[in-house]
Amino acid sequence: MHLLNWRVVSGEWRVASEPGARATGASIPHPTQDLTPLVRALALAALTVLCSLLPVSSLAQTPTYGLGRTPTAEEIRAWDIAISPAGTELPPGSGTAKEGAQVYAQKCAACHGATGTEGPRNRLVGGKGSRQIVAYQFATPLWDIINRSMPYDKQGSLTANEVYAVTAFLLQRNGFIQETDVMDAKSLPKVKMATH
Numbered sequence: 001m002h003l004l005n006w007r008v009v010s011g012e013w014r015v016a017s018e019p020g021a022r023a024t025g026a027s028i029p030h031p032t033q034d035l036t037p038l039v040r041a042l043a044l045a046a047l048t049v050l051c052s053l054l055p056v057s058s059l060a061q062t063p064t065y066g067l068g069r070t071p072t073a074e075e076i077r078a079w080d081i082a083i084s085p086a087g088t089e090l091p092p093g094s095g096t097a098k099e100g101a102q103v104y105a106q107k108c109a110a111c112h113g114a115t116g117t118e119g120p121r122n123r124l125v126g127g128k129g130s131r132q133i134v135a136y137q138f139a140t141p142l143w144d145i146i147n148r149s150m151p152y153d154k155q156g157s158l159t160a161n162e163v164y165a166v167t168a169f170l171l172q173r174n175g176f177i178q179e180t181d182v183m184d185a186k187s188l189p190k191v192k193m194a195t196h
Helices: 037-059 073-079 097-107 140-149 160-173
Strands: 005-008 012-016 095-097 183-185
Touching: 095 097, 095 160, 097 160, 140 160, 160 183
Parallel strands: none
Antiparallel strands: 005 012, 095 183
16 A cells, blocks of 8 residues: 655646655646635635634633632622613612712712812713713613712712612703602613713
8 A cells, every 4th residue: 555645846746656755647736726716815814714713712721820710609790780771780779869969968079069060070960071971871871880980989889779869869960850750770771861
């Protein structure tokens, strides 16, 4: 039995019957010799993409060197606090603008002013620009921002009821709801914002 070796001779492929033997015999066309240039280009592109993906998969399997650990389910739940426009992730709780006025005076007015228009930080009532509440498409991101990052010096310290109340206060001050409207997980996503 002879092993076949492919050898390129003068741009043609020839078969040598034994390793190290000189390529002789009938000329055999290269496997891609009869393909059109477009098919060759596509094959080369596919090969390039395939080769570029190989290093990515190998990086995913690199050793950890004993650093870090897999987070617990409780830790993941604590970090998973994003609120969608539909509000399906909103927690239990509720608040009104009247209740929110008290929380705002105690925990927000120092940065945003007594009425939300003075600052020195962002204006929360009225105004123009993409960072103003009147520019929001949905009410739920307002709740999310207050919950995650306010007050500035004690981020995440407000209870869910306080966050609902401050959200209601700011929505009422910007003319989106009435002072007696109760904001909770069901009513907040239904608030019609000016840009939506």
